Amino acid sequence: MSELLAIVSRDADYYLMLEHILKEAGYRTMLVDIPSEAVATAEDRDAAAIIVDCQPGSPILADIASDLRERGRASDVTLIALVAEKAAYLDILKANVDESFSRPMRPARLLSYLHGAIGNSSSERTSRPVAIFDDMKLDAGGRRVLVRGAPVNLSPIDFHLLSALMGDAGRVLSRAELIGAAWPKNAFVEPRTVDVHIGRLRRALRRALGRDVIRTVPKVGYAIDIA
Structure with a gap:
């Protein structure tokens, strides 16, 4: 089965765009629109990564990173930040994410990182x-x-x-x-x-x-x- 990615965003259109790109690359995705439930949901569904849509002034990323550490899952779940323009980059660094990408982002860069960081067991990836x-x-x-x-x-x-x-x-x-x-x-x-x-x-x-x-x-x- 292909790897599952939890996408934390309150922008449904942005999620649908990411879902299409990631599905074409052989991944499964799920939308988490209640950030406080991101880590618990990812844990329950055995998600390989949490991808966070980071907006300026939002504490979402820091809260998710803290929750991962408290649950002892920081080394098990890859945390990726998609950083919107004008977001405080210092906050991204403090969250100690595994990788961050500034928006607008080239999809090929995200896919390259995912393939290297978590792989993908889906036969769809090798055939498509x-x-x-x-x-x-x-x-x-x-x-x-x-x-x-x-x-x-x-x-x-x-x-x-x-x-x-x-x-x-x-x-x-x-x-x-x-x-x-x-x-x-x-x-x-x-x-x-x-x-x-x-x-x-x-x-x-x-x-x-x-x-x-x-x-x-x-x-x-x-x-x-x-x-």
Whole structure:
């Protein structure tokens, strides 16, 4: 059975948007619109994570974090904050959450974190591609990339590079970060080798998409831009 995520929000529309994104990635969700019941509900339903819609001036996150500690569940349930604009970031840090994301948030970043932090046992995740942007889908379980339904042939290293770039879409990743994501641990890789693989990946995606999506930032690294 796929992992269950408890979403704490008083915004039904925002919950429905998250529910759709997470369901497509193979997760189950439940809405908790009474924040004081979030931890008890998550405990009763065996939720793997609590995702909190954090609004400015709201004590909800701190209360949930405190409740998790008091119940001895802080290490068992992943606590994630989705931080609205103008929310006090110091309060987020004090709550000692496992991860936080500023809104507006790229869904790929949240999904990448969830897959790494709690995984997903759902067979749906391994059989259904996760949408990255309009034309391209990345199937992490099947280790394949589809553009408009057609597969793009990539080497294992190039696939890992693309996964890393898409997992933090828009942010520039250094060559060291890409080496850590795409090559075996403790492998010695020259920075120039990264450039060669990125060049090959860029050409493969350009042929499939008809446009460049990988951006080079001189002396810094690479990013993938979602239009």
